[in-house]
Amino acid sequence: MNQITDEVINDTYYKELIIDIDQKLNIRDESILKNLFANFPEDEFTCDISEDSLTVFLNSVDLEFLKNTISVIKSDHSANGMSNILDSIVTNIESIKSYGLKGSKRIYIGYNKERKVKNRKVKEINRNKYYYATDHNFSTVNNNIPIDFENKIICGDSLDVLKKLPDNCIDLVFTSPPYNFGLEYESNEDAHHWEKYFDQLFRIFDECIRVLKFGGRIIVNTQPLFSDYIPSHHMISNYFMSKKLIWKGEILWEKNNYNCKYTAWGSWKSPSNPYLKYTWEFIEIFAKGTLKKEGDRHNADISADEFKKWVVSKWSIAPERNMKDYKHPSMFPEELATRVLKLFSFQNDVILDPFNGVGTTTFVAKITGRKYVGIDISKEYCKKAEIRLSSTLF
Numbered sequence: 001m002n003q004i005t006d007e008v009i010n011d012t013y014y015k016e017l018i019i020d021i022d023q024k025l026n027i028r029d030e031s032i033l034k035n036l037f038a039n040f041p042e043d044e045f046t047c048d049i050s051e052d053s054l055t056v057f058l059n060s061v062d063l064e065f066l067k068n069t070i071s072v073i074k075s076d077h078s079a080n081g082m083s084n085i086l087d088s089i090v091t092n093i094e095s096i097k098s099y100g101l102k103g104s105k106r107i108y109i110g111y112n113k114e115r116k117v118k119n120r121k122v123k124e125i126n127r128n129k130y131y132y133a134t135d136h137n138f139s140t141v142n143n144n145i146p147i148d149f150e151n152k153i154i155c156g157d158s159l160d161v162l163k164k165l166p167d168n169c170i171d172l173v174f175t176s177p178p179y180n181f182g183l184e185y186e187s188n189e190d191a192h193h194w195e196k197y198f199d200q201l202f203r204i205f206d207e208c209i210r211v212l213k214f215g216g217r218i219i220v221n222t223q224p225l226f227s228d229y230i231p232s233h234h235m236i237s238n239y240f241m242s243k244k245l246i247w248k249g250e251i252l253w254e255k256n257n258y259n260c261k262y263t264a265w266g267s268w269k270s271p272s273n274p275y276l277k278y279t280w281e282f283i284e285i286f287a288k289g290t291l292k293k294e295g296d297r298h299n300a301d302i303s304a305d306e307f308k309k310w311v312v313s314k315w316s317i318a319p320e321r322n323m324k325d326y327k328h329p330s331m332f333p334e335e336l337a338t339r340v341l342k343l344f345s346f347q348n349d350v351i352l353d354p355f356n357g358v359g360t361t362t363f364v365a366k367i368t369g370r371k372y373v374g375i376d377i378s379k380e381y382c383k384k385a386e387i388r389l390s391s392t393l394f
């Protein structure tokens with residue numbers, strides 16, 4: 001069975017079926033396929049053909065009509081050698097077991113929703129999705145990262161360093177800012193007045209937004225300081241939304257970390273002020289200008305199993321175990337960075353971490369075939385990030 005996912009093109013929803021083909025398609029093969037699909041309305045059943053791949057976009061189809069059309073095509077000797085591909089289109093569609101029926105057509109999209117919400121499409125338009133981000137004025141012109149920054153660890157304050165980068169040159173920012181918990185970092189304080197903390201953080205985020213490509217993503221791992229009643233994950237999300245980024249979603253990183261103080265109950269056995277406990281952190285995901293990221297399909301390195309597992313947005317991943325060895329108090333684990341990078345970026349994309357610490361993001365970017373820029377204010381952490389990179393076999 002080939003990979004089947006959901007896709008939206010020009011506001012039409014499709015099942016996307018990537019058909020395995022074991023031959024190069026020549027001009028004659030392509031025209032046979034184009035003739036086949038010309039029998040169907042484009043917003044119901046269409047395809048994308050390249051020399052070595054065939055992707056079918058399926059919203060609804062009359063399967064019997066498709067089978068008959070294919071057998072007519074196959075009966076013509078000019079279609080010799082195409083039988084496997086043509087049959088494979090039908091086999092793939094038949095492997096999708098859930099669909100609705102409308103007359104002679106099988107309906108693959110929205111057949112189970114329409115009943116619950118009438119006029120769903122119209123209502124969706126009236127609601128005006130991500131209305132807060134639609135009147136942005138981001139440039140759609142993307143730039144290359146200057147060579148002096150490509151695959152570099154840079155020691156400095158991100159606010160200063162990022163100013164040297166051109167607009168729209170980064171595909172994905174993945175970062176975990178200092179949490180302001182009072183942790184012992186090597187060369188900066190981690191316990192500011194919250195207003196000053198957010199002011200400094202947001203000035204760096206402004207630069208991140210500027211250097212992000214149109215269609216790029218900013219993904220922030222954050223942990224609110226619950227005991228200060230500061231919902232930093234909401235404050236960061238509100239900030240990005242106020243800057244016209246689209247909130248793409250949120251992942252709960254379940255750390256199964258039951259070390260969190262079980263003695264701190266607040267008001268024990270009384271509703272007067274119970275203290276809530278959390279074993280997870282948040283990953284907030286934002287997109288600049290559009291939800292769809294441009295990229296070559298061949299540079300997607302996520303497997304079907306990984307994709308199915310990771311789009312369920314609660315990830316159970318143990319915290320980093322080697323923080324003592326790295327002498328860094330708040331690293332995230334490589335597994336977290338691997339999932340984020342593979343789910344939200346393509347190979348060869350440029351990944352930025354403006355709070356790179358000992359380089360988890362940049363290390364994972366390198367071993368998964370991406371370009372990187374890592375910035376940290378601490379010389380010590382930057383040195384460790386470099387050592388980590390040099391340990392890879394590239």
Ligand SMILES: C[S@@+](CC[C@H](N)C(=O)[O-])C[C@H]1O[C@@H](n2cnc3c(N)ncnc32)[C@H](O)[C@@H]1O
Pocket residue numbers: 156157158159175176177178179185186187188328330331332333354355356357358359360361375376377378381
């Ligand atoms: C939560 S840690 C990131 C750890 C990283 N994710 C890792 O796995 O190693 C935050 C980092 O931000 C750095 N930092 C704090 N303020 C900074 C600034 N203005 N510019 C650059 N780095 C800064 C700290 O030195 C610290 O290493």
